[in-house]
Amino acid sequence: MRSENEPGGQKGRSFIEEARRAQIIASAIEVIAELGFAQASLAKIAAHAGISKGVISYHFAGKDELMEQVVEHTYGAVAEHVFARMDGITSATELLRTHVMAVAEHMLGHRTQVRALGEIFGNLRTADGNPRYGMHTNEELYQGIELIYRLGQRTGEFRQFDVRVMAVTQQAAIDHMFAYWITHPGHDLEAHATELADLMERACRA
Template sequence: MAMPSKSRPSGQKGRTFTETARRAQIVRYAIETIADIGYAKASFEEIARRAGISRSLISYHFAGRDELVTEVLTSVYTRAADYMTAKIAEAKTPPDMLESFIRGNLAFIGEHRQDMAAVLSIVVHARTQSLTAKPEASAAQPRLDGLTRILEWGQQSGCFRPFSSSAMALAILQAIDGAHQLKGSSDGINLDSYADELVTIFNKATR
């Protein structure tokens, strides 16, 4: 694993605008590469080759693959959170908010196929390799926490029945993330109809 350069600023506050922009470009290159050939084959060398830059440039900005992968996940989940916030903001009740959460997540998946393909490849690799460090855990936690708060609000207001909010949140997220399997589906299922079904299922499950 490459060691950080002594000249590299430590932390976001120490980076110049140019360094921050270059890191964002490298993250984009990494997303494109991972989505295309999978996490296992997306080495620094391969990312650099496809981006037309030197491997040393990537190593300057990222101490190792783990740091780059964490940045990829954080980038995608942050953009997804911003997207979701706008979708949920107009909801007035917990059921409406839950529906907006489900539809908004699926809409983001549909509009950002490459980003989500990269995330899925990283997450699947981490799980199948039984890695001690789960790179998606910290990046995905705000999404789980936000959904759990929606469910708890629904219970407190009497809109939802008593249930384990953490278990229900996990079930909803697993169903949403399963939409990745619809890519190339031959049975005519699309994200819009899938969203309709999930809204119906979890509307009944939470009432």
Template structure:
């Protein structure tokens, strides 16, 4: 038996059902971080949660739906961590700096979530063997960066450039940190953030005398 659907297509769940789903997702994060996506079976996740595999099957149609939910959970948590820092910045240049700095801070302070999401991005496949469609919300992150970059150009803080190319470059540079940190847990993230911020400030900065 699955939760009922409302007329708008949204699933109607009770507080207890939402709490159980959150517990399952949290346990899935821990298991994937520890043993990897390939070994993170529903049975193993259920064992970590102290429930039967059937309970997971009640709340999720299968591993693919659960993994999509895990990825969405990590992305939402990262955005919640980053948003206050970005919104507090006084101008587009500050928002770009805050985007990079807060993203790396999240990576450093949430190692289990980082490892789980990185493994999902590399290994997760749908029922047809194809990679899951944008599980990390990559397109949304690039659009957010593009908005910041366009605002900076409009304000005269940033030089003219293709905002999609620059946004994708920033996102790729940040995504690369995850793999490096997994390989080298002692990576100096604050220093890395400083250098990355300097790199993109130099890449986006308007020439002297052109700012308004």
């Protein structure tokens, strides 16, 4: 069990608490993917996890917080996989290709997570009724891609272009690649990612 304190002076969660939260998040992903956002009640998620609804309420303030944690958990796993694949690569061209291919590589084994994310992105709202997720929450993604572009421009691998425009374009292409794959389950995701990586490389090449 952890004894360290979290930032802000709050005591860190124990190993058992973290394991329980992970179990709930995993069940939430399965229920959302199967039933859709509207039908994914805390009661149904609890039943899937084999726990009481009160256990979920102990760990999460409500459905909205649980949905946000599903997104955080999923994106965290993607980032960990992508960064591991990028480790040691110094070429901007290879970093660009690896980014596109590694995201697809990870999600290829996590179709349920992709479907759940789509449901959350399309339905979760803030208190004032605005979408919780969307282009306004992509800033960190855009900035990460821009770092690759700027490296390529410094090394001469890439031509000069507006890195924000290209980052928005690349992220939109990745998002739609997954949306198409979910809509058409027989679609070859790996081949799609390869074509997209080729396209982005040609678009950036000096």
